[in-house]
Amino acid sequence: MAATRLIAMHQNAGKSIGQCLSARLDYVTDEEKTRKRNEDEEEEKSKYITSYACNAAIAKEEFMDSRNEYIRITGRQYEGDIIAYQIRQSFKPGEVTPEEANAIGYETAMRFTRGQHQFVCCTHVDKEHIHNHIVYNSVNLHCDKKFRDSWFCGIGLRTLSDMICLEHGLSVIEPYKHKGKKPVYQKSYRQDIRDVINKILAEKPKDFESFISELKKAGFEIKEGKHLAIKSPGRKNFVRFDSLGKDYSAEALKAKFEGSEISKDSRKGKPFDLLIDIQEKIRQGKGKGYINWSQKFNNKAMMKTLLYLNDKGIRSYAELKDKADTSSASFKKITDNLKAVEGRIDKLSNLRKHILAFSKTKAVFEEYKKKRYSKAFFEAHREEITKYRAAKKAFNEYGQKLPTVKEINKEIGGLMQEKKALYKEYYLKRDDNKSLQEAKRNVEMFLQMDNKEADKQKQRIQPVR
Template identity: 25%
Template sequence: MATLKHINSKNADYGAAEQYLLFEHDEFTMKPVLDETGRLIPREDYRLSTLNCDGEDFAVACMRANLRYQKNQRREDVKSHHYIISFDPRDGPDNGLTVDRAQALGEQFCKEHFPGHQALVCTHPDGHNHSGNIHVHIVINSLRIEEVPFLPYMDRPADTKVGCKHRCTDAALRYFKSEVMEMCHREGLYQIDLLNGSKNRVTDREYWAQKKGQAALDKQNAPMIADSITPRQTKFETNKEKLRQTLRKALATAASFDEFSSLLLQEGVTVKESRGRLSYLTPDRTKPITARKLGDDFDRAAVFAVLEQNAARAAEAPARSPDPPRTIKDRLQVARAEIAAPKQDGVQRLVDIEQKMAEGKGRGYERWAKIHNLKQAAKTLSVYQQYGFTSPEQLEAAVDTAYQKMRQTSGELKALETKLQGKKKLQRQVLAYAQTKAARDGLRAQKSEKARAAYRQAHESDFIIADAAARYFKAHGITKLPARKALQAEIEQLISEKDGLYNTYHEQKQRFKELQTVKRNIDQILRRSEPHRRKEQSHER
């Protein structure tokens, strides 16, 4: 899933940002890595482009603009903004995302959402965690060098004017996240809901604490491993992660809030509820950690939902055979793995060896095809049994049901997309109409018809935009314009709903494809085991 991160910088050396993008840096100290001769080591693979720099170096262009408008001259001024769009590692093998394609998406995103700013756009094929996640860096000069249209995240007239500075407000960051989600939906990439929190929230500070702690632990364990001694601990965990594990362990068995509190108290953790929110106090702290800082899995609504499920399961336990105990962590991990795991190891179609040999394939292909068919037949029967089918008719009915569900979700997704596009079009018209307010107010201030005609001619472009927006409002029966913030909130809500349907549709599509492959394989296996029947059927045709 793609994520968006924002960093503002007060560093007056714009060349430092470009140096970070082009040369290797230590992931902990963020200092450049030098070779044995003391020279910088270039990154192995990257794509780099500049926008609005008029052929000049990014750093030179930014400094010229700052001097021209007398901005970013003080030490405390924010000189640049750094946005990072990180794509899911699976987007490469599963969805065909390449470094060049990611660079093009980054450039398009920058042009649409940061117009009028000098910018660097650079794409790296991998992150410092070596997970294979392609990510795009967008570095913009905080100063705006061109007049720009009023965009949805802007709330002041100065946000559009030349010589003014970019502001990354909370509303702006939410808007950028929603646009990243829209971009991933449009491009068919993996995506999660960036607008409604995270089930397991790890801050940048905690992430680096874990990385540094793991590095220190590996260094400490190295002598023991060299002496063939197994270390007691090989994985470093932050205090917050230990607290999450304690909470999940308690949630796995507790059936009421009192029982949940009692189990935590045995581990030295005190849970407190205040104004509808939960917080947790560990023995080594004097200030409790709020559920918001741990993740949405540990807020009041999620905790009480799990407790209700545990209570219902305990009530049903005597009426059914006991299941082996499984913790909530295991259940969550299995469910997420089923959704997130790529289907590369799923069931594949059997090869028609006779047809391929008739097409001219050799003995080597025949041997490979026989082994392939044996493996896929075993996987097919395994999946067939996992779903609990007892006849091919049940399998065929399941394929039809999966197809209908997929089509229904697709219809809902298209309807939601149409509604979202309508809201976005309305938003564009509202913003365009709002930008012409000064011209419309000036027209009303004119005293005579001749003065109004001259004023309208002098501001013709503004009135063309205003008249087009007014015609749109009239055609759609809009008599009162919606508030811009309320309209943006409605769009973000629709994007969140679309994200849920988008992921549901992909899950249903994967299930349909798997069942369809199993059905085709079963049909092929049955036809091979009943050659006379197949011959009779072909004769009847």
């Protein structure tokens, strides 16, 4: 069970935007709140902090860079503007572990923002009830739009959180029950149809034609044509399968019998669909009706592919293969560069943290040495001594002259600009590369099918000897 709330973060009076972001992010990433200490161990457990499209250690700088880029691109800057949003997600005591709570928080943030906004997800374990603080940037990753909050966003967030809790086997908050007469709810006409469809699907008919046959036996009338429609006994009008919901559309139902699922993130306006390997489906024992449908599907998909290639000015398979291979290599190079830059930023951020900790704890450790490593002194200053030792270990692993904090900040700033430029290129290349690879796959399959058909024709006309 999770109680969830969405909070808009504005600039506080007398503080800069950077100070407001820093204060909020410092609070949610506080080590005292995100770490659990084992009583019998000197070292602390890992922090329950995860992030998306940013580094939690320097999230404020990255949020500010995105905001400044948004202002530069759009020219929009308003008084009282929302600088970030925070999601608070509290769990029932004893129902989740910190690891599971953080995973639920990360999934909630990712699905709520649709992967379009940077965020930091921190799980606090300092209270009896484990709870998440998720701070996400109001500016999107492309720095050209901002998240727009409304009253319905809070309702949508709570609904999404409940769905994810159910998926993880957790309980959900029961709705408030009003006093007085309970309202009467009746199932809709379409819900009755969905219930019958679910019952027939549970009996596992062998193919789509058998499924339609079972619907007819149940008294339903089916109308075929451009849009498959169904009519219940005693009703006047047909309703389309598409209007029953995305899981009950004719395409989704046929896909179930095919043995695949329609992609959840498929969107209208997709350039083309992937061709179906009909010969493979025949070997799997698919019925004649499915074969007829898949042939029509492939014809439409191939037409969309050809329109895409024409729009891109690609006139031959050789040119398509060359562009697809070049795009794949270019996209891989960008991805590798991004990983290298992010890895360097993480390494420098971690080194900076240890340098700062070393300077703060050096005096304590020197006193510890003077006390001849007294156990009582260690127990009284366990945290400082542990941080000092961790810093020394990190310095030894670094294996070269340590830079100053100022030098580290300067290098991280340059890397952040490089990372931002790489991300822009990454998003531009990603969609183009995916479309080219799918077009190449469709053309290759189409040519393979065409060759098989030609071989069949040759076998038919061979003279008998």
